[in-house]
């Protein structure tokens with residue numbers, strides 16, 4: 001993702017555009033700050049919240065790319081079925097993801113149209129979940145995660161989500 | 170009607186997650202039980218058709234341990250046979266005599282069986298069946314069917330799952346149940362390379378309705394496989410001794426080469442078996458395959474008693490009758506409440522779902538409301554009935570289901 005000082009997006013040729021040369025690197029610096037947490041930063045509630053929301057959005061939006069290029073996720077794509085998954089922090093933000101055979105994308109629709117839901121108890125648990133530090137079955141049983149509806153969608157989307165950290169370590 | 174709480178189950182689980190991955194794993198994991206707070210996690214005792222959880226709540230058990238319990242928990246005759254054997258010997262240096270009796274009983278009971286090989290879990294023998302088929306045909310490839318479950322060994326899983334490699338699935342071809350054109354196409358593309366076809370006698374996937382074989386399906390599969398020299402393996406780990414004690418293939422009118430059994434064959438005592446025909450016996454003998462506990466005598470004695478008990482009491486007919494009454498009673502109740510209940514599969518292993526809501530949330534809530542009142546219903550796996558389920562159980566179950574339908578209106 002955003003690593004060190006190197007700018008991850010090729011800006012050559014666009015450097016004469018004011019936004020690209022001035023504000024945009026600042027944005028990426030800011031994004032890097034929020035997407036590369038340290039244990040100390042995570043102790044700050046506001047930071048934790050922003051990091052969690054950014055990670056959730058980034059992970060959801062990375063799904064199509066990971067599904068296209070990762071061989072395991074690509075296979076999962078063949079097994080996907082038609083549905084709409086809501087991945088949401090209770091009393092907080094969420095993302096809505098449409099699925100079909102070989103298709104996955106974040107959509108901006110009414111969350112009540114979801115055919116499958118995964119609700120995460122709160123921000124700290126969501127943060128752990130998104131960083132792969134949660135024992136999923138255990139968290140479900142403890143009520144930290146709650147699922148309902150066409151839960152077979154979660155089996156598949158979960159497999160693709162699981163592949164993301166491999167590319168950002 | 171009073172609903173249950175599960176305080177002790179939760180407390181135990183909190184401890185479990187610290188020391189056991191997932192707390193409780195895979196098929197007993199509470200995670201797929203939705204909503205989770207409606208379900209108990211830990212069992213304290215069981216008798217007949219019922220179990221009691223660690224909080225003292227009693228359930229009429231419609232999962233029967235996910236299949237093993239077939240003749241009632243604490244079945245007197247079966248437990249007596251097991252305990253008598255235990256007093257003599259269980260695992261010791263040497264094979265127990267009861268092993269021969271059990272093999273003979275299976276040979277006399279299961280139509281196609283000329284021999285029996287024993288192991289512990291269902292997956293022990295599904296994997297063995299593949300090795301035997303490969304040895305017998307000197308071919309590599311195996312056809313298994315989409316949505317079919319044969320255990321957890323890497324070949325049974327899709328390679329997109331954690332810990333499974335693409336290489337594990339290299340010689341596995343995925344076919345489709347009830348689709349003869351698909352089978353012919355696979356065979357055409359892999360001429361002379363397919364060792365075996367493994368399939369359950371009817372299709373009983375999770376999450377979706379069970380599917381019975383179309384008329385003529387198995388007969389045509391048998392004909393094609395005979396022509397092509399493909400070994401037919403039937404996985405009866407789930408259906409075994411619930412549909413037909415002589416083999417479910419007898420119900421559906423065909424003859425496989427190998428059949429896998431486990432779950433119900435010993436009413437909950439741990440044992441599995443691969444049975445087969447004489448033609449394939451020498452290949453079975455050549456494959457190097459065993460386990461430390463596969464000669465354990467107690468489950469063998471229990472299995473012998475279970476099979477005899479099921480035959481003597483016409484257990485299969487009893488379960489079918491109970492399952493039919495259960496399906497009819499629940500369907501009628503659902504209709505009275507303006508819902509549509511779809512029941513598929515064999516009556517002794519019904520797959521049940523409320524069809525009004527395609528997201529399944531209504532169905533999940535109804536199963537949960539029933540469970541909280543004492544009828545243990547899962548929402549996405551077939552249920553099981555046993556010979557121990559009584560008219561009283563049926564009456565109580567229908568009362569619970571009625572109350573649960575009323576409760577749905579208040580959600």
Ligand SMILES: Cc1ncc(COP(=O)(O)O)c(C=O)c1O
Pocket residue numbers: 289290291292293295318319320321369404405406407408431432
């Ligand atoms: C049809 C079928 N085959 C094989 C297995 C695997 O058996 P086991 O879990 O005993 O290894 C199961 C278990 O549910 C099954 O239902």
